[in-house]
Every structure is written in C-alpha cells, then in structure tokens.
Amino acid sequence: MTKRVNIIGGGIAGCALAYMIKQEGGEPVIYEAASSLYGKGQEPEHDCSTYNPRYSAQWDENAQYFSMGYFEALRLFEEFGGDGFNWNQCGTLQLIANERKARRYPKTVASWGAHGWSEEDMRFVSAKEASDIAGLDVETDCMYLGRAGVISPWRLCSKLINGVEVKLNQWVEDVSALEGDATVLACGTKVTSFKEAAHLPISGVRGQVTFIRETDVSSKVKTTINYGGHISPALDGVHYIGATFQPWLKHTDILPEDDVHNIRNMCERFPALADKYELVCSRAGVRTAAKDHFPIIGQLSDRVYISTAHGSHGVISALSSAMILAKSIVRNEDVISKDVLKIMSPERF
Numbered sequence: 001m002t003k004r005v006n007i008i009g010g011g012i013a014g015c016a017l018a019y020m021i022k023q024e025g026g027e028p029v030i031y032e033a034a035s036s037l038y039g040k041g042q043e044p045e046h047d048c049s050t051y052n053p054r055y056s057a058q059w060d061e062n063a064q065y066f067s068m069g070y071f072e073a074l075r076l077f078e079e080f081g082g083d084g085f086n087w088n089q090c091g092t093l094q095l096i097a098n099e100r101k102a103r104r105y106p107k108t109v110a111s112w113g114a115h116g117w118s119e120e121d122m123r124f125v126s127a128k129e130a131s132d133i134a135g136l137d138v139e140t141d142c143m144y145l146g147r148a149g150v151i152s153p154w155r156l157c158s159k160l161i162n163g164v165e166v167k168l169n170q171w172v173e174d175v176s177a178l179e180g181d182a183t184v185l186a187c188g189t190k191v192t193s194f195k196e197a198a199h200l201p202i203s204g205v206r207g208q209v210t211f212i213r214e215t216d217v218s219s220k221v222k223t224t225i226n227y228g229g230h231i232s233p234a235l236d237g238v239h240y241i242g243a244t245f246q247p248w249l250k251h252t253d254i255l256p257e258d259d260v261h262n263i264r265n266m267c268e269r270f271p272a273l274a275d276k277y278e279l280v281c282s283r284a285g286v287r288t289a290a291k292d293h294f295p296i297i298g299q300l301s302d303r304v305y306i307s308t309a310h311g312s313h314g315v316i317s318a319l320s321s322a323m324i325l326a327k328s329i330v331r332n333e334d335v336i337s338k339d340v341l342k343i344m345s346p347e348r349f
C-alpha cells in the first residue's frame with residue numbers, strides 16, 4: 001500500500017524529502033506556513049546558495065553523511081539538466097589561510113580520497129594554480145572542489161516538488177490533526193513548537209548575505225572562493241557574497257552594517273578583490289543548529305520523524321537527510337551505516 005507522508009515545512013529539507021519519498025513510491029504532502037515554498041513569499045530576484053560538504057579531517061560519520069548528499073546532488077543536478085535553477089558548477093576554492101587549516105586539510109584530502117573522492121572532486125592546488133583557477137591572484141595554497149558550485153535554492157525547491165501535493169498558508173500546530181502513515185517535522189527552528197521535539201537543544205543562528213554589482217576587478221572571478229566569507233562568480237552581473245553569523249540576534253531584518261561587514265571582510269581577507277562595490281540587495285535568515293552541530297534526522301515517536309539542524313550546509317544536508325528518511329519511512333530500509341544514523345538520531349539528546 002502507498003505510504004502517505006506529511007511533511008511540515010516547505011524549505012529545502014522538506015522539498016528534498018518530498019522528492020525522495022516520491023522516488024521511493026510514497027505519497028508526500030507538504031504543509032508550508034508561508035504563501036510560497038522556501039518560506040519567502042515571492043520568488044526573490046537574486047537567489048543563490050553554494051553547495052559543498054562540511055569537511056572533517058577523517059573519514060568519519062560526518063564525511064559519510066555529507067559525501068552521500070554531495071554525490072546525490074551532482075547526480076540530481078545532471079538529471080535536472082541545470083536548466084531553471086541557475087546551476088553553475090564553477091568549482092570551489094577553499095583558502096588555506098591559517099595553521100589549523102594547513103594541518104587539517106591534507107588529512108581531509110587523504111582520507112576522503114581513500115573513500116571515492118577523486119582528484120576532480122577534491123585536491124590540493126598551489127597558490128599559482130589557484131590563481132589560474134580563480135582568475136585573479138590567490139596568495140595561499142588551497143583545497144579545490146572542482147565539481148562544487150552554486151544553485152538557486154528557491155528554484156531547486158520548485159523543481160523538487162514537481163507533481164507533489166503542496167498546501168501553502170498552512171500553519172500546522174499538532175501532528176495528530178494530520179491523516180497519513182507518517183509525519184516529518186522539517187520546519188527548521190520551529191520544530192521545538194511540537195511536543196514531540198520540544199526537548200531538543202536547537203538554536204537559530206542569524207545570518208545575512210549580500211548581493212553586489214560586479215566590477216572590472218570582480219568580473220575576473222571564475223570560481224566560488226571561500227576565505228572565511230565567500231564570493232561566487234557573477235550571475236547576470238551580480239555576485240553573491242556572505243555571510244554573517246549572529247547567534248545572539250533573534251530577528252531577520254536587513255542590517256546595513258552586515259552588508260558593510262560582508263564587503264569589507266571580502267576585501268580584507270582576499271586583497272585581490274579590493275574595490276568599490278555597489279550594493280544590489282541583501283537577504284537575512286536563520287540557520288538551525290543543534291547543540292553538537294550535527295543535523296537531527298530520524299524517528300521521534302510512533303509515526304513522527306524529524307529533519308532539521310542543517311546548519312550552514314543546508315543544500316547538501318537536505319539531500320542526505322531526505323535519502324535517509326525516505327528509505328526508512330517508505331521501505332523500512334537503511335541507506336547509510338548504522339553509525340551515521342546513530343550520530344544524527346534525535347535519540348542522542
């Protein structure tokens with residue numbers, strides 16, 4: 001019998017889960033409180049997210065989890081053909097700008113390389129080679145992810161929910177009011193308003209990203225560059241740069257000083273980009289984080305599941321978590337090792 005799965009939240013986690021449940025033969029229904037998916041109302045004129053894994057030095061549960069989602073993202077983006085969600089597989093340079101990273105990244109490249117990450121996926125590059133890749137002077141050696149890049153998450157969500165029943169303007173308060181075989185709380189920080197998840201140590205980390213007009217200097221940028229903040233190649237003459245981290249702020253109002261910070265941080269941390277920039281627009285939001293910084297994925301109680309705390313790597317984490325939950329709910333099977341499931345499980349709290 002087809003399993004009907006209610007998904008509370010139409011952000012990237014909820015949309016990716018709906019897609020995977022459908023792939024497994026289930027029947028997903030999304031309940032979204034806002035008037036559009038991704039909780040943003042109208043489609044934003046400028047919308048961009050980087051997609052890359054969270055790195056760990058060893059091939060541990062974190063690495064397994066993010067690798068699964070990363071390779072699934074690449075497969076899916078190919079399948080979707082890139083059209084319609086601004087996919088730019090421009091690569092990502094990670095500057096090795098301090099001693100800690102200089103010690104850690106060789107271990108990451110070696111241990112991930114032993115588990116299916118080819119040179120195309122992740123390798124070291126000298127400052128000289130990094131400069132050729134970036135299109136402008138890079139002063140330090142880098143780790144380079146040749147197949148990483150950027151997408152529009154708003155548009156990706158629209159693609160993922162093709163053929164899925166979506167109920168907008170639906171604020172759900174109690175899962176017992178919903179009919180179906182299972183319900184998944186995929187509603188970011190708001191999961192704790194449900195009694196099943198009220199005990200979880202979750203917090204919000206406000207952040208703001210900034211969109212700037214390209215200049216003669218910045219137009220040379222050919223790849224995403226992470227320098228503590230990040231910049232991506234211009235799309236329609238506009239770069240996506242970010243981001244601030246303010247766990248102490250509870251609102252998502254746009255702060256002009258955050259745009260100043262993002263632009264100044266870029267020019268100071270990456271001097272080759274120093275220039276005068278025109279602000280195009282800004283976007284602020286809240287990242288959901290668990291106390292131990294791992295996502296929270298798994299079963300909470302009879303027929304109630306959770307997918308949240310995707311932190312700063314929501315695009316990849318959403319896909320990994322969706323694969324895990326869809327397989328578990330629809331087929332009662334595991335898609336990844338029990339060790340990973342244990343680390344991510346809500347039972348750890």
Ligand SMILES: Cc1cc2nc3c(=O)[nH]c(=O)nc-3n(C[C@H](O)[C@H](O)[C@H](O)COP(=O)(O)OP(=O)(O)OC[C@H]3O[C@@H](n4cnc5c(N)ncnc54)[C@H](O)[C@@H]3O)c2cc1C
Nearest residue numbers: 009011012013033039050172187188190207285313314315
């Ligand atoms: C400034 C900033 C920059 C970022 N940049 C990147 C990046 O470049 N790359 C990357 O991978 N990640 C990035 N992230 C992180 C990423 O945005 C998040 O991890 C991701 O959006 C989390 O998705 P989610 O679906 O779990 O939650 P959310 O996006 O919070 O979605 C939850 C949804 O649930 C809905 N909802 C809430 N309560 C209810 C309810 N009771 N009933 C019905 N609906 C409800 C909300 O309206 C919302 O639409 C960034 C985050 C911020 C803040």
